[in-house]
Amino acid sequence: MNQQKEDDVLVNHLATQGIDDKMVMGHPASLFVLFFTEMWERFSYYGMRALLTVFLITEITKGGWGWTNADAMQLYAWYTGLVYLTPLIGGMIADKLTGYRKAILLGALTMTLGHLSMAFETFGDSFFYLGLALMILGNGLFKPNISSMVGQLYPDTSTKKDAGYTIFYMGINAGAFLGMLLCGYIGEKIGWHYGFGLAGVFMFFGMLQFFFAQKIFGIIGEKPDTTHKPEEHVEKITDEEAPKHVVRDRLIVAGVLMLASVFFFFAFEQAGGSMSIFAKDYTQRVLEGNAGLTFKWVDAALTIFPIIIVTWVLYSLSKRIASAYPLTIMFTALSFAIIWGLGIWKVYREFSAEQTEVTVSWFQILNSFFIITLASSFSKMWEKIWNPSGAVKFALGLLLVGVGFVALAFGASSIPKGATTATVSMVWLILAYFFHTTGELCLSPVGLSYISKLSPKKFVGLLFGLWFTASAIANFIAGMTGSYIDKISEEYSMSIFFYIIASIPIVAALLLLVFSGKLRKMTHGID
Numbered sequence: 001m002n003q004q005k006e007d008d009v010l011v012n013h014l015a016t017q018g019i020d021d022k023m024v025m026g027h028p029a030s031l032f033v034l035f036f037t038e039m040w041e042r043f044s045y046y047g048m049r050a051l052l053t054v055f056l057i058t059e060i061t062k063g064g065w066g067w068t069n070a071d072a073m074q075l076y077a078w079y080t081g082l083v084y085l086t087p088l089i090g091g092m093i094a095d096k097l098t099g100y101r102k103a104i105l106l107g108a109l110t111m112t113l114g115h116l117s118m119a120f121e122t123f124g125d126s127f128f129y130l131g132l133a134l135m136i137l138g139n140g141l142f143k144p145n146i147s148s149m150v151g152q153l154y155p156d157t158s159t160k161k162d163a164g165y166t167i168f169y170m171g172i173n174a175g176a177f178l179g180m181l182l183c184g185y186i187g188e189k190i191g192w193h194y195g196f197g198l199a200g201v202f203m204f205f206g207m208l209q210f211f212f213a214q215k216i217f218g219i220i221g222e223k224p225d226t227t228h229k230p231e232e233h234v235e236k237i238t239d240e241e242a243p244k245h246v247v248r249d250r251l252i253v254a255g256v257l258m259l260a261s262v263f264f265f266f267a268f269e270q271a272g273g274s275m276s277i278f279a280k281d282y283t284q285r286v287l288e289g290n291a292g293l294t295f296k297w298v299d300a301a302l303t304i305f306p307i308i309i310v311t312w313v314l315y316s317l318s319k320r321i322a323s324a325y326p327l328t329i330m331f332t333a334l335s336f337a338i339i340w341g342l343g344i345w346k347v348y349r350e351f352s353a354e355q356t357e358v359t360v361s362w363f364q365i366l367n368s369f370f371i372i373t374l375a376s377s378f379s380k381m382w383e384k385i386w387n388p389s390g391a392v393k394f395a396l397g398l399l400l401v402g403v404g405f406v407a408l409a410f411g412a413s414s415i416p417k418g419a420t421t422a423t424v425s426m427v428w429l430i431l432a433y434f435f436h437t438t439g440e441l442c443l444s445p446v447g448l449s450y451i452s453k454l455s456p457k458k459f460v461g462l463l464f465g466l467w468f469t470a471s472a473i474a475n476f477i478a479g480m481t482g483s484y485i486d487k488i489s490e491e492y493s494m495s496i497f498f499y500i501i502a503s504i505p506i507v508a509a510l511l512l513l514v515f516s517g518k519l520r521k522m523t524h525g526i527d
Contacts, residue, residue, distance in 0.1 A: 013155040018218025022320045028153050031164055032317040033213045035171035036332050038146050039310070040206025041108065042175030044115060045139065047183025047199035050361035052076060053276045055192050063192050069277050070483040076273050077479020079132055084472035086140025088465050093141065100145040100221030101214060107142030108207035110134050115200020119193045131196070145221070152220045170372065174310050177368035181303060182342050184361025205335035212327035242456070249522035250454040254463060256519060257450060258470045260394045263508040264443055265474030266481065267401045267501050268436055271364055273482035274497070275429070278408065282415060282494065284423035285358040292356035299362070300347045302369065307343050311336055363429050370437035378441040390450040390523075391516040397443030398509035404435030405502030412494040419489075453526050
């Protein structure tokens, strides 16, 4: 009965907003339009990011730019840092001027042009830099506003809201996974500009399917509306009557958690930087015999199964909305036809090859793979077995990301000081990504929830802005630290470089654990 009541409340909310009330898997069909739009955007972002560092440091004879590791990492630092900073401005533009929908479309178009520009990098370096600039600007308009629309599909009291965000989060990871897998493979094995260009093709399809389904959203995102904010999907506390010392204490805790997130993401975001350099130059990626055959089968499964799952989601959506929104389904189906073609071609090409060479970018898909496979286990653990305070979860996340780098440092211990190449087993990188992802699952989903609960209502927007600013700072520091990989390896060793990165989040974790009791008291009852 309660479920029926819950569904009625949701249907009534959709009606008041003019949103199409067709349901897919118990959620508004409009959620899945946003799911595919975000999926293709993440495909394009991570597909390009997987190639960026590798392209810059690859020899000119192999089509790369032949940059030093230090120079490549500095450009990576500026790019990823700015990508996390522009959503602050993009959110304000949508709130004050354009509304969410126009901002999403404008952002998607700008990013499509960015990818197109990068695909022309062979004609001149300026196309490459223009592409990066357009992607930074486009991301700023797109990223904060599509999340805002997801929250508005549900009434604030709906228990389905969190589940809706979980489905959306799966779209993010499916897009990231397929982007890194296919753009990375095509960029490295066929041609860099094809990899960069492919990422843009799907961003364009994502934009078109969103454009032709706009009526499904009713009045949501149509005009600037400052009454709804992206953080509304998380339960808010009533703090209007909270004493000043309570508000102050909670803000201090929020500040400590933000600072802790900088230490976490400084290490975690080495994935597209120093870990890519390690994968390219120091990891045994040419596999022979049984090892090569096993990898081919694992890679084939990792390529085909995710495509099957998202195709099933598209089929479920098309059954409900194909007659009302034929162009949306048509463009998404067309993009899926291309994905299927590329997936089957990739698997066939690998099985036909005499030698198995794992691409550098392949390792980055492990993060999305582990998230998709482990996310539900973590949420069940917090619900049923052990649910510590926010500070303890953050400390766990920091410890695990540190352990990932300890594994890499141990794996790199056989590399002589100053060596420019080596053949370390892939196992160490796979282990590192496993620990990093478990760390992310302890910290990332918890972070946004705690920030919203600890913030006084009038400051929620500002604190979310500061949370993203912390991510921007962390990404920038991560890239700049990665630029010292050669210097530290020459003077000390590759192992020492990874131990240094491991030590920073581990020390931060131990400090958080020491003060966790005090921090818990300072939340004044918020868990």
